[in-house]
Amino acid sequence: xxxxxxxxxxxxxxxxxxxxxxxxxxxxxxxxxxxxxxxxxxxxxxxxxxxxxxxxxxxxxxxxxxxxxxxxxxxxxxxxxxxxxxxxxxxxxxxxxxxxxxxxxxxxxxxxxxxxxxxxxxxxxxxxxxxxxxxxxxxxxxxxxxxxxxxxxxxxxxxxxxxxxxxxxxxxxxxxxxxxxxxxxxxxxxxxxxxxxxxxxxxxxxxxxxxxxxxxxxxxxxxxxxxxxxxxxxxxxxxxxxxxxxxxxxxxxxxxxxxxxxxxxxxxxxxxxxxxxxxxxxxxxxxxxxxxxxxxxxxxxxxxxxxxxxxxxxxxxxxxxxxxxxxxxxxxxxxxxxxxxxxxxxxxxxxxxxxxxxxxxxxxxxxxxxxxxxxxxxxxxxxxxxxxxxxxxxxxxxxxxxxxxxxxxxxxxxxxxxxxxxxxxxxxxxxxxxxxxxxxxxxxxxxxxxxxxxxxxxxxxxxxxxxxxxxxxxxxxxxxxxxxxxxxxxxxxxxxxxxxxxxxxxxxxxxxxxxxxxxxxxxxxxxxxxxxxxxxxxxxxxxxxxxxxxxxxxxxxxxxxxx
Amino acid sequence: xxxxxxxxxxxxxxxxxxxxxxxxxxxxxxxxxxxxxxxxxxxxxxxxxxxxxxxxxxxxxxxxxxxxxxxxxxxxxxxxxxxxxxxxxxxxxxxxxxxxxxxxxxxxxxxxxxxxxxxxxxxxxxxxxxxxxxxxxxxxxxxxxxxxxxxxxxxxxxxxxxxxxxxxxxxxxxxxxxxxxxxxxxxxxxxxxxxxxxxxxxxxxxxxxxxxxxxxxxxxxxxxxxxxxxxxxxxxxxxxxxxxxxxxxxxxxxxxxxxxxxxxxxxxxxxxxxxxxxxxxxxxxxxxxxxxxxxxxxxxxxxxxxxxxxxxxxxxxxxxxxxxxxxxxxxxxxxxxxxxxxxxxxxxxxxxxxxxxxxxxxxxxxxxxxxxxxxxxxxx
Numbered sequence: 026x027x028x029x030x031x032x033x034x035x036x037x038x039x040x041x042x043x044x045x046x047x048x049x050x051x052x053x054x055x056x057x058x059x060x061x062x063x064x065x066x067x068x069x070x071x072x073x074x075x076x077x078x079x080x081x082x083x084x085x086x087x088x089x090x091x092x093x094x095x096x097x098x099x100x101x102x103x104x105x106x107x108x109x110x111x112x113x114x115x116x117x118x119x120x121x122x123x124x125x126x127x128x129x130x131x132x133x134x135x136x137x138x139x140x141x142x143x144x145x146x147x148x149x150x151x152x153x154x155x156x157x158x159x160x161x162x163x164x165x166x167x168x169x170x171x172x173x174x175x176x177x178x179x180x181x182x183x184x185x186x187x188x189x190x191x192x193x194x195x196x197x198x199x200x201x202x203x204x205x206x207x208x209x210x211x212x213x214x215x216x217x218x219x220x221x222x223x224x225x226x227x228x229x230x231x232x233x234x235x236x237x238x239x240x241x242x243x244x245x246x247x248x249x250x251x252x253x254x255x256x257x258x259x260x261x262x263x264x265x266x267x268x269x270x271x272x273x274x275x276x277x278x279x280x281x282x283x284x285x286x287x288x289x290x291x292x293x294x295x296x297x298x299x300x301x302x303x304x305x306x307x308x309x310x311x312x313x314x315x316x317x318x319x320x321x322x323x324x325x326x327x328x329x330x331x332x333x334x335x336x337x338x339x340x341x342x343x344x345x346x347x348x349x350x351x352x353x354x355x356x357x358x359x360x361x362x363x364x365x366x367x368x369x370x371x372x373x374x375x376x377x378x379x380x381x382x383x384x385x386x387x388x389x390x391x392x393x394x395x396x397x398x399x400x401x402x403x404x405x406x407x408x409x410x411x412x413x414x415x416x417x418x419x420x421x422x423x424x425x426x427x428x429x430x431x432x433x434x435x436x437x438x439x440x441x442x443x444x445x446x447x448x449x450x451x452x453x454x455x456x457x458x459x460x461x462x463x464x465x466x467x468x469x470x471x472x473x474x475x476x477x478x479x480x481x482x483x484x485x486x487x488x489x490x491x492x493x494x495x496x497x498x499x500x501x502x503x504x505x506x507x508x509x510x511x512x513x514x515x516x517x518x519x520x521x522x523x524x525x526x527x528x529x530x531x532x533x534x535x536x537x538x539x540x541x542x543x544x545x546x547x548x549x550x551x552x553x554x555x556x557x558x559x560x561x562x563x564x565x566x567x568x569x570x571x572x573x574x575x576x577x578x579x580x581x582x583x584x585x586x587x588x
Numbered sequence: 589x590x591x592x593x594x595x596x597x598x599x600x601x602x603x604x605x606x607x608x609x610x611x612x613x614x615x616x617x618x619x620x621x622x623x624x625x626x627x628x629x630x631x632x633x634x635x636x637x638x639x640x641x642x643x644x645x646x647x648x649x650x651x652x653x654x655x656x657x658x659x660x661x662x663x664x665x666x667x668x669x670x671x672x673x674x675x676x677x678x679x680x681x682x683x684x685x686x687x688x689x690x691x692x693x694x695x696x697x698x699x700x701x702x703x704x705x706x707x708x709x710x711x712x713x714x715x716x717x718x719x720x721x722x723x724x725x726x727x728x729x730x731x732x733x734x735x736x737x738x739x740x741x742x743x744x745x746x747x748x749x750x751x752x753x754x755x756x757x758x759x760x761x762x763x764x765x766x767x768x769x770x771x772x773x774x775x776x777x778x779x780x781x782x783x784x785x786x787x788x789x790x791x792x793x794x795x796x797x798x799x800x801x802x803x804x805x806x807x808x809x810x811x812x813x814x815x816x817x818x819x820x821x822x823x824x825x826x827x828x829x830x831x832x833x834x835x836x837x838x839x840x841x842x843x844x845x846x847x848x849x850x851x852x853x854x855x856x857x858x859x860x861x862x863x864x865x866x867x868x869x870x871x872x873x874x875x876x877x878x879x880x881x882x883x884x885x886x887x888x889x890x891x892x893x894x895x896x897x898x899x900x901x902x903x904x905x906x907x908x909x910x911x912x913x914x915x916x917x918x919x920x921x922x923x924x925x926x927x928x929x930x931x932x933x934x935x936x937x938x939x940x941x942x943x944x945x946x947x948x949x950x951x952x953x954x955x956x957x958x959x960x961x962x963x964x965x966x967x968x
Contacts, residue, residue, distance in 0.1 A: 322763045381949055386763045387678040388948040391904060394897050395944020402937035519774050519893070522767045557778045564775045568751075568768060571758055 076106045076139050078125045084114075085124045089157045096163045100170065100196060108171050110138050115164045120151040127154075170196040173203035178212065185215050197223040218242075222251050234271050241278030249282050289430040294548050300437040302544025303444040304506075306537060307499030308517050309524035310451060311492030313536040316525055317468045318488045321379065321389045325397035326521070327514025328404075329493040332370060333363035333500020334509040335404060338413050353418045356501070363497040370400075371493025375486045383485075397514070405511040412510035421505060440502045447498055452533055454491070464488050523567055610833040612826070617912075621822060628818030633811045652810050656882045658922045659817040663824050663875035665902040665914030667868040670828050672900070673909030674837065675864050676844035677761070681769030682872050683896035684776050685744035689873030690880040690890065691780075692743055694793035695727060696736035697804070697881065701797045713795070714788040724786045733800055740877040741870050748869030749862065756858045756865075761847070770893045777891035792887025799881050810882065817878045821915070824871055828911050831864075840864055901940070904947050907954025916955055 080098050083091035099107045113119040113129040119138065121127045127138035128146050137144040156164070165187065172184035188200070200220055207213040217239065224236035237255065240248050255275035312326050337359040344355035374396060382389040417436055424434040455461035463484045466474040475481045503513065520543065528539030543563060550559035613621065632655075635647040664686055671677045698712045707716040711723065729735045751772065755765060783789035802809045831837050842850045843857045850857055880886045889895075898921075906917025921943065928936040951958060 316763075320763065322767060378945055378949065385948075385952075387672075387766065388904075388952070390678065390680075390763060390766060391897070391900060392945050392948040395901075395941040395948070398937050398941035398944065402934070402941065405937075406934065519771055523771060526764060526767060557782055560778055561775045564771050567771075568754060571760060571764075571768075 076104070076110065078127075078139060081110070081121075081127050081138065082124050084119070084127065084154050085121050085152075089160055092154075092156065092160050093163050096160065096167055100167050100199065103171055103199065106139065106141060108168075109141070111164050111167055111171075113138070114154055114156060115161065115168065117153060117156075119154040120146070121154060122146050122150045122152070166196060170199040170203075173199065173216070174206070178209060181207075181209075181212055182215075185212060185219055188219050218248065222248065225251060230268055230271060234268075234274055237271060237274045237278050241274075241281040249279065249286075252279050252282070285428065286430060289428040290552075292427070293431045294552065295545065296431075296433055296437070298545030298548035299541060300441060300544070301548060302541035303441045304499065304502060305517065305521055305524050305544055306540035307444045307447060307502055308496060309521040309528070309536050309540050310448065310533075311495035311499075312521055313525050313528065313533075314451075314464070314495075315489055315492040318464060319379075319383065319389075319485060320386050321382075321393070322386075322522065322525070323379075323489075323492070324390055324394040324518070325374070325400060326393075326492075326496055327516075327518035328397045328400040329367040329371060329496035329514070330500040330503060330517065331400070331404060331509075331511065331514040332367045333497030334415070334504040334513060335408060335413070335500075336363040336366040336497065337501050337504045338408075338415050338509055341415060353420065356418055356421075356505075359501050360498065363501045364494040365497075367497025367500070368490040368494030372486055372490040374493075375489040379489065380482060380485065401511045401514075408511070410511060412508040415504040415509050417505055436505045440505065443498075443502055447495060448533070448537060451491075451495065455533065460484075460487060523564070527567055527570065612829055612833060621825070625819070625822055628822070629815055632814060632818075636807060636811050636814075649807060649810055652807075652814055653882055654926060656810070656814040656817050657879060658919055659814070659821050660875045660879035660882070661899070661902065661922055662915040662918040663817070663821050663878070664872050664899050665906065665918040666821070666824050666828055666911055667871035667875070668899050669903045669908055669911055669914040670831070670871075671864055671868045672903060673911075673914075674832050674844060675840050675861055676847075677861065677865060678766045678900065679769045679865075679868075680766045680893060680896050680900065681773035682869070682899050683893075684773035684891050685748060685869040685872035686876040686879070686899075687776075687780075687886065687888075687890040688744045688747065689740045689876030690886040691787055691793070691876075692736055692739035692873070693877040694787075694796075694880050694886045695730040695739070696733055697796040697799060698793050699727075699731040700799060701795065704797050705795070712788070712793075714783075714791065715786075718783055726786070737877070740873050744869045744873030744876075745866055748866045752862045752865040756861045770896065773891050773896055774893050777888045777893075780888035780891060788887070790887065792885060793880075794885040794887075796881065796884055804881055804884070813878065813882050817875075817882070820874065820878060825911060825915070831867075832911070836860065836863075898940070901944055901947070903954075905943060905951075905954055907951075907956030910954070910956045913954050913956035920955065 076099065080095065083095040083098075086092070096111070099110065109129060110119060110127075118129055118131055119127065120130060120135070126146070128135040128144055128151065129138050130136065135144050135146055136142060169184040169187040172180050173188075175181055175184070188196070197220075200216065200223060204213065204216045204220055207216055221236035221239040224232050225240070227233055227236070237252065240252055252275050256272055256279065308326070308330060311329070312323060315321060315323050315326075337356070340359040340362050341352075341355045344352050344358070378392055378396065379389060382392055421436045421439055424432045425438075426432050453461075455464060463474070463479045464487075466479055467481050467484050467488075471481055474484075503509075503517070507513065521540075524536060524539040524543055527543065528535030528537075546566075547556075547559045547563055550562055554562060632647060632652070635645050636649075636652050639645040639647070664682060668679065668682050671679055701712065703709070705713045705716075707713055709716045711720060715723075723730075730739075751769075755768065760768065779785055780787055780792075781790060787793070796804050798804055799809065802812075832841070839850065839855055840860050843855075843860060847857050876886075876890075902917040902921050903914040904917070905921055906915065907913030921940075924939065925936060928939055947954065953960070
């Protein structure tokens, strides 16, 4: 009874993940600095030494407010020296010896902050320019504003996003300049929203009203925060914004943003539901075929998933060592490999174990559970108990941004498309081939099919192999979105049993509707109830549903139904 | 699909003439039971308490706990045999009832810790840890032993009754029912893993101090729990044997073999199935309640589907439909497990998997069937 539960591992991947994000944040900043510096060199005809010692003087003081003002002063005439000084300040690499001598350095080599020429200050006289969070925020937005002029679209896009979150009036002029220069229509639209956010702080009520209306078109959740102050009340009950028209406009804009956000969330839940459903479908499809055919629930079905995923891992390894150039395309080769690996093992199991147990479904349940234990332990012995790493090919990473708060990852989209193709193939095999005809015949009436010459044992073996092979394909898909480990099959298997129970026996349509329905319903329930309660609600729903339709949604009708 | 066609010995026994009731146990059976009672109630306590440390006859507390634990498993196995062997309902969710019984008594044991926990608080440590200020409503009265003892019976019983009522009403059977019971225990496991459920989340209940005022780790308490488990097992065996040899038992066996025919004869299978199912769940709950004080911990992993399936394999290994067999099966499999996990833990799953496949393929009537076949296939 003391078997370890395969579930209690929350937070296990947290360590490496945190490291990774810290690393990328760090490199992102450095990278930005380089790009900004280059961009300024190229894009601006920089007047020599526009930065004067007077501009820098406040940086040597202890007063952080003075330093913040100094950043604004510097930004009034941005050039590559300003970019370098700000970058150095942001990464604690700006030093000074006295109020007029500033140096940028990493501890060993230094350059003069104003001229950019090499310098050799006395190391013991150097004092760092210290900054607090307020100054750091100023520097960050200043750097983003500088990045607006970058030739790289990605850098500009990122900079716009940062600025939209915390508009700083001191940068309004730069943003105006950037709007004028921007050629990409999508970015220009977003920039105009940032401009509107700056205009919100303007003293002119008409400008503010126009800005509020412009922001209502934004679908970015961040702009919501900018608009909120216009409809809030002070402690004494009066509105912060005295003008009623402006308030009403702000409310309208807020409602518009909320609506678009709702839309995004709804679409997002729908998408992840379809995505979960498509995976359940890949798992349940094979299960439904074997169950319909032999009346046997194959408890080892989840392990065929695992075999498929490990086959993907092995193919990846072969590509890495033998065809490093084509590594991105290992997945294409993994698909037939995973199918064959699972199908062959499935056929062997059918021949050696399962066919001796026909007519005894409960015993088959136990035997296949034993097989699943054997397969899990075998993979643990071969590949180790730890999860193995299966990388996404580069063409599968990233995603398309449909709405500002809704990004659809490519790997999920590919998996949905993949399972659609698999379903189409299975449909074609079942309905267009001779084998499919036999499979359907044996499903409906085994004895009669045997009488007219169908070799039922062979059909059983082939159908079982195909079912296992489809699970192997599911394993390829799963390897792209979740961990590949010896007991990965266990986490999907109960859900896919539910799909089969819900969908009915041996009915392709039932399985599809069951899988997608289950996926979508659980994803829609999750925000309200949490993942665990959603599972329980779904289970209770299925038990109640079976009360009404004991044979599933798409029951076989007629005389064959009682078989 | 529903009718199992295994020619089980008891089925033949039940087909005797209508008026002569099958004997409760043969002379051999009664002797075995007598020996078991003497062993459990006299010999083991003497070996554990009186025999001096280090002597060959002394029973260490490790061995005592191990055997006591297996006795509880054996009770579960008998309960499972009642529904599977005699009624044809293969439950893959009996671990849930076992764990619920354990949690019910665990609530009392947690309350009995009193102020001796790590935080010296009125509340159990895990509640202090979660910053709860008071007991949730369902913890009311759990400081009374007898109330918790009632819960041990009621909680699994009511859950089994409600679930069984809906399942049997819509005539869910065979593989379908097995799958749904498995999903039930899986869902319950997920529920109990949550901290918000109020049963200690991941860690469950542990660090018990005393039961009914006795130190839970004292040798005397352990022996008392052991004796109680052993006698419960004997009692459950006699009760189940009484049931399956009664008229009710014959109807139940008939349902296993041909449910439709029983229905056409004018019986309502639903009521019979529901009775046997609920009784089996209650027995499992009692086994869980005896188990938890002995091992000193209960957590949601007891509800993992795999545990429930392991229970089934005890029954299958010993021989289903024999009542004695599952006891043997529970002992064989669990002793093998403790041996394996000590010598070669990595091969235990291979062994367990092989038992599953081997027993279903080559030993459809289990170990008991093996002996019967050797004796020429007589009735019990």
